[in-house]
Amino acid sequence: VPEEITFTGEALDRAAEHRADPDWLAAQRDHPHARAVLAGDAGIRVDGERLALAPLASLGAGEPLLLGLDATGPVFAVDADPRRDGERPPLVGAHGEDTASGMVGLRTAAALLPQADAGLAAHAAALVNWHRRHPHCSVCGAPTAVEGGGILRRCDRCGTEHHPRTDPVVIMLVTDEDRVLLGRQRSWPAGRYSALAGFVEHGESLEEAVAREVKEEAGVEVGPPAYVASQPWPFPTSLMLGFIAPWRDGEPRRVDAELEDLRWFSRSQIAAATREEGPPGLPPRFAIARRLLEHWLET
């Protein structure tokens, strides 16, 4: 199993056992060392090569969402660009860099920050993304309000509790001895190929989702897939579940309109590509697809 997956390694105590206590929550907001991660349309605020943790009292933006506690005190996430009611919000920014505000896109942050900081950034961004998209109740349409410091929202009218959603995605290398099947999406940088992937659907196991997605995207059958590792992926609220699946039958062909190309690469081509001597170009080091490829090279 690959070590040090980017977007993991946050070191906070999430304090589940205290979150039903409004007095405890109020004390965290009033804590003299309460700090906040700022997440907004332009990404996440950094200070040099570290995540910026601003004093909570200095921030006048959205409602503070409690991420957890570190040795100094509570750490919150704050939405830098809160919306008026009913306005359709964008997601926390993934790309770019704004030197004036110190905001950088999440993907930029992933490549820049030490592991624990990137993990905290992923937690903050996914939580802000979820709250941005859930000001209303999906059952009755009435406004919802934050409870538990942000681990749920409750409907003002019908009382339904809404919990943050995490979307499981399977991502898999289809392998056949010394070759691996990779696909290319039109929107990717020129020359890049990566693992196939797709959302898990209702009524299927991870292993069934792997088989269905490979069939849908590449028209091939695979044998029992082997789980390798997982990675939180806050674009907006996914969880990547990495597998290696042995090819069993069928000639790869583009079925899914999303893929521009699909092809086998040899072990030596992938080894060269990890040294940036491709083609192909590979996904960045912070992506689990890259870690799956490196894991496969070592096996």
Add this chain to the structure above:
Amino acid sequence: VPEEITFTGEALDRAAEHRADPDWLAAQRDHPHARAVLAGDAGIRVDGERLALAPLASLGAGEPLLLGLDATGPVFAVDADPRRDGERPPLVGAHGEDTASGMVGLRTAAALLPQADAGLAAHAAALVNWHRRHPHCSVCGAPTAVEGGGILRRCDRCGTEHHPRTDPVVIMLVTDEDRVLLGRQRSWPAGRYSALAGFVEHGESLEEAVAREVKEEAGVEVGPPAYVASQPWPFPTSLMLGFIAPWRDGEPRRVDAELEDLRWFSRSQIAAATREEGPPGLPPRFAIARRLLEHWLET
């Protein structure tokens, strides 16, 4: 890896590539062999020990949701008890049996049906559960409408697409050589103990979720957990991700108020319990916790 996990094994083609085509969707609804799984407040409709597949045209209840295609034609899910707008709906029933209507709770169905039928029941129930809770847009509160035969709902006002949610849950056996740590929830049948479990949160990998939940519920530290298997769990829309996690440090103690008791059991106690010669009582054969225990006994 355990074979034949209950709620997997549905044999439909989900037809992802056709779902954007309204003419194709209309043709499926008008298909002479269109059939439907009926899911409602009392559970799911069965016909003896098989899932009942009624002709779609014979059902006058909620909007048909396309599950997929089998060799005979399209198979839909239909909500047997659709609600008025704004009314807070219950979930598809889990318990009980109504001989007059042929409806049985999903847990009853899990123990009764052949594997492919239980998988189809799980798909139908999870999808109906999701649609029941999403008639409105969580961004702006306006009504949403079914698209793609039920794989999404779109907001009539702001246009936001809402996709069905699947909630990843880690479920784990904490093991220490020849003993295993199990917990007991107050609501369970007398004497039953089972694996610890909890929802995956934002900004954590599955492995981190396992460690956090074990710490929160039992106060102990675990080493790197090993993935075993997964199971769709339509109560209402979960996906169970089963692990075995080696105990590393700490004396187990009840931290979480949800647990009534927490204790180590020996390998021979668990072996006797699988022959119904416990204590403890174990979860039913259709639950992944039971499969994890059987897997551990074999290792």
